[in-house]
Amino acid sequence: MIENTQLDVSGERFSVVYFITGNAAQAKHRAEHICIEQTIEFPAELIGDDDIRRHIFGRLESLSQVNETQWQAVISYAYEITGMNLPQTMNVIFGNISLQPGVQVNQLLLPDSFTQHFKGPRFGMQGLRELCNEPESPLFCSALKPMGLSSAQLAQQAYEFAKGGIHFIKDDHGISDQVFAPFRERVPLCVAAVERANKETGLSCKYVPTINTPANQIFADARWAKEQGVGGLMLLPGISGFDTMRCIADDDEIALPILGHPSLLGGMVSSAQSGYSHSVLFGQFMRLAGADVSIYPNFGGRFAFSREACLNIVQGTSCDMGTIKPIFPSPGGGMNLTRVPEMIEAYGRDIMFLIGGALHKGDKGVIENCQELRQLVNQQVSLLA
């Protein structure tokens, strides 16, 4: 029996909305189990009527039915069990319970007094609009590819995308630091190519390298890239960890737009009964970890996200999160020009188009393809109310 605990129990609490699969009795049982598993992870009957029970235990604030098989449990946690840092916050929200089927993290309810401990996105949607001098139109992103090209070839491609007016020209997510295009050779060449194009066009397109290097190098690589003059950084939080992205986003010596890529995150949203909701993973956690842009596979492309899942992501990128700014959703993955009208219809103006391979197709060449894309998008946007 645990006794004699003396805690400051005056502190505030944040809440997590879990969707639980089962009947009423199962849902209640599972919700109560979450309250224990995510906190004390200890036989509750061995805890007396003390401060641990009153304050450290997760608290089931409400339980209500969502549909025939799912229940919504709102569970609150004391701020201080998160250590006020992201890794432990993620651990409290879903750490062990991720190993149980039938429990999905559906929404995070984070008061201002909690989010103020996180910087969140440095630029956010509004900041990127100002940086790109695009007060209300969609933004454009494309990717340097395929893997296997030399640094010089990738830089030439970067030049063409910049000439075509693409705002953010990123490395493909699989281009990191390989012998055929080493990181420290590629980055300066691509920076120079985009600068050359910008001088010719008067635009301010930005080269964004992929930073997916070993954990003991990644911070130094990000700072080095900044020194080379890159215009943003693409991070893969599913591989490097969300908190690694947060540290790079928070670094005032770097102070660059951050693009969050979904690599490896698919397993966390592959079931409607477990893992995270799309809005939590690609919206709320991306924001909490400092991404200004959340990249994800658009509906109808070569991936299998549904339209509903994509709009759920938009909700996560834009919902109220206290002091944490809204960010750009950037749907991509097999997009092409014929999809533009339907994407504008679904997303409106607040979208960063991510179109890659399609800009290489046809007889016209990359620059003209980019210009055609921009014209088409602007045309469609002008049709909006």
Next chain:
Amino acid sequence: MIENTQLDVSGERFSVVYFITGNAAQAKHRAEHICIEQTIEFPAELIGDDDIRRHIFGRLESLSQVNETQWQAVISYAYEITGMNLPQTMNVIFGNISLQPGVQVNQLLLPDSFTQHFKGPRFGMQGLRELCNEPESPLFCSALKPMGLSSAQLAQQAYEFAKGGIHFIKDDHGISDQVFAPFRERVPLCVAAVERANKETGLSCKYVPTINTPANQIFADARWAKEQGVGGLMLLPGISGFDTMRCIADDDEIALPILGHPSLLGGMVSSAQSGYSHSVLFGQFMRLAGADVSIYPNFGGRFAFSREACLNIVQGTSCDMGTIKPIFPSPGGGMNLTRVPEMIEAYGRDIMFLIGGALHKGDKGVIENCQELRQLVNQQVSLLA
């Protein structure tokens, strides 16, 4: 059209076994899609008959039927697209394709010439047996809990576990750096408590703190813990990233046993049709990332891993991986003494028992409960052939 690529195409290849859901035609289509998606991520028809096609493309080595709905595709990749580092290796194996349903990473086939670029577990199963003077018996691990206790209370618990002969006494995975038991206060107290017990017993039990701190502190925290005299480190690669664990495991100034905890990894194994197989995630990747022990929820406990899944993990912890040592499986999660016979039956001698809350139950106290557990296990082991 991409042309004029000149690559060294003489290099070796490693292979990944994917399980693909669908009929024969779908499986072939998906397998071919993986070859592109995980490498060039670009319209294949725009690549000429060149070195990128010959060498960078994933190569479908074989495709065969597993059961009514699943196919096994063996796909090989050129070493150099991984940059010979773990983050990009994980990206190549499953990065984007994780976002597709119906594709599971089932097994990694890594030749010696590939694994020699990774140190893997420093101790491995055999090294831990030597460190603990336990040439053939099971090892024991327990956890300091519940969250909310003071550092002094946790240290007292550590003392009792050490008196009871538990080899590895770890922090609960949710105990990181909270006001009620700050990391830099708790660690020295627990080290001292275990040392005091070791002096009394003549044993060499080890205190293992949880290291789940922000990404820009975690390496310093791990080194600091080593300086305090801890006997191992528990990492949460699902939160911190597998490569962060690898860096800490590889650090010759730390040189401690590493316990890999499954927090947040549940979503990656929650479906038999997608994510990773249990053996890849909790076996092969844990080893590649330097864990000496893989902790996971045992069958029949408060989690839902099946017996089959658990034995699949054992396979991953022990299968041939070239230069990478086998490691200890450590099943836990709601285990108690009545489960011992069935666990010995399933796992044999090569297991690290992880029993937490159950050692606090009953009238006898922690020390006596630990002794009883060890006796029971040794009794059961003596019945083995």
